[in-house]
Amino acid sequence: MARRPPGQVRVNLPRRLRPGQGRTIVSGVSARAQSEIAKFEDACLWPAAIADAVMRWSGTVHGPARSLTVPEFRGCGVEACCPPDTHPRKLLAQALRGLPPSGSRELRRLVQPLDDLYCSRTIVDSYADPSDAWWLRRC
Template sequence: MPRKPPGRVRAGLPRPRRPYEKSPVIDGLSAGTLAELARLERTRNSLWPGAVAGAVRAWAEHVRLPRGRTWPHAGYAPCHCCPDPWESRELLDEVTRALSRRGARELRRVLAGHDHLWDPVPRPYRSEGPW
């Protein structure tokens, strides 16, 4: 009876946690959703470890700016060291669509608080994006 090569067997096993790999914590998300985010960040080519936490942080910082200040800051060229908040928000929408229902609901609840700061007036006729 044929058997699988050892490399293929090892590839299917869960990766051991390394002490220097710490998953970033996003307030308001359960451990299961954080584990699902870590799995997504590991398996998707467009993501990297900590991408979602960085995007949440960038969007939260942007919505707390005074309303007159937008990105990029007036009079300055785009700063490549600072994340673009609109790209961060788009990334968060993509991740929300890729998560399970429960995980997406938790992430949307976290984002709803930040989105409310961006546009506090409830508009029932408003469609998806731009926020």
């Protein structure tokens, strides 16, 4: 009976992460939702993008009040290094739209209290551009 060489068999197996290559997890979500988040990050973003966005949005919301009126992320200004689409709430909104319903529901359960706190600590800016996202129209 013919057998395939071990190298051909291993090509189709999922890759294991090496030590130090572990994924950063979003604490507070189930393993299934974490798996969905990892698939979404692999397809649309970069590894640990959502966990980082949750941490940065939480830091912005819980931080000093004066930091709420100043954009949290300005970046270095180089488009290739720090694209303008990396605002943490924008990444979270993208994930909430792109994840399957169960994963989106779990992530929304984490993000909604942060959004409520942000809204309670800020007011609507009547001079803001109406085409901006809701979190950018507050001061």
